Amino acid sequence: GESVGLHLPTLSVQEGDNSIINCAYSNSASDYFIWYKQESGKGPQFIIDIRSNMDKRQGQRVTVLLNKTVKHLSLQIAATQPGDSAVYFCAENSQGAQKLVFGQGTRLTINP
Amino acid sequence: DGGITQSPKYLFRKEGQNVTLSCEQNLNHDAMYWYRQDPGQGLRLIYYSQIVNDFQKGDIAEGYSVSREKKESFPLTVTSAQKNPTAFYLCASRLKPNTGELFFGEGSRLTVL
Numbered sequence: 001g002e003s004v005g006l007h008l009p010t011l012s013v014q015e016g017d018n019s020i021i022n023c024a025y026s027n028s029a030s031d032y033f034i035w036y037k038q039e040s041g042k043g044p045q046f047i048i049d050i051r052s053n054m055d056k057r058q059g060q061r062v063t064v065l066l067n068k069t070v071k072h073l074s075l076q077i078a079a080t081q082p083g084d085s086a087v088y089f090c091a092e093n094s095q096g097a098q099k100l101v102f103g104q105g106t107r108l109t110i111n112p
Numbered sequence: 113d114g115g116i117t118q119s120p121k122y123l124f125r126k127e128g129q130n131v132t133l134s135c136e137q138n139l140n141h142d143a144m145y146w147y148r149q150d151p152g153q154g155l156r157l158i159y160y161s162q163i164v165n166d167f168q169k170g171d172i173a174e175g176y177s178v179s180r181e182k183k184e185s186f187p188l189t190v191t192s193a194q195k196n197p198t199a200f201y202l203c204a205s206r207l208k209p210n211t212g213e214l215f216f217g218e219g220s221r222l223t224v225l
Contacts, residue, residue, distance in 0.1 A: 009152075032211065034213055034214075036216075041219070041221075042218055042219065043116075043118075043202055043204075043216035043217050043218045043219050044155075044202070044214075044216045045216070046213045046214075046215070049213060089154060089155070091214075093210070093211070095210075096210050097210060098143070098160065098162060098168070098209045098210050099145070099157055099160055099170070100214055102147075102154045102155040103154055104153065104154040105153075105154050
């Protein structure tokens with residue numbers, strides 16, 4: 001069945017370092033991927049998305065990389081700040097599907 | 113401003129009582145979704161609706177019910193049949209059912225005493 005999973009449930013980084021959060025997916029028909037950020041007690045917020053016809057997309061301080069060969073997605077956050085502390089979820093949607101499938105999430109903690 | 117509004121933010125109920133969580137959106141989105149989130153867990157889909165007067169079960173629909181009488185509203189009822197209802201409930205919507213990002217509300221935390 002479909003599944004989207006994350007390699008690590010927690011990640012600690014030093015303030016100012018770059019963070020890399022990984023995500024594996026199993027549905028080869030997935031053609032749209034999203035990263036969300038969820039702060040404690042709040043709803044998830046959209047960070048960045050990417051379609052399967054791309055392998056890289058950049059936003060403000062964030063980059064998403066897609067490797068369709070190994071079904072792997074990553075989120076890179078440059079110069080991590082205290083405000084980046086949150087749980088990060090990847091999600092995927094296969095063409096025509098009516099729902100997103102979410103991964104378990106990775107908690108990112110920033111050390112001063 | 114456009115967005116999704118969930119209410120109440122916190123809700124306490126006694127075991128055996130039905131409770132209804134409200135979700136309203138003014139984004140003119142066709143599709144709406146309800147997710148459940150338990151501590152340290154991801155999001156699990158309860159119900160979703162592509163269009164008014166239509167909805168489908170998600171992965172964990174047992175013990176829940178929904179309605180979609182208006183495009184902007186998608187209330188969720190947690191019934192007494194739900195064995196473990198204490199959780200964080202998230203409502204979301206997107207413009208079309210099969211593409212695009214989900215916009216989330218701020219969530220409703222239900223605690224059953």
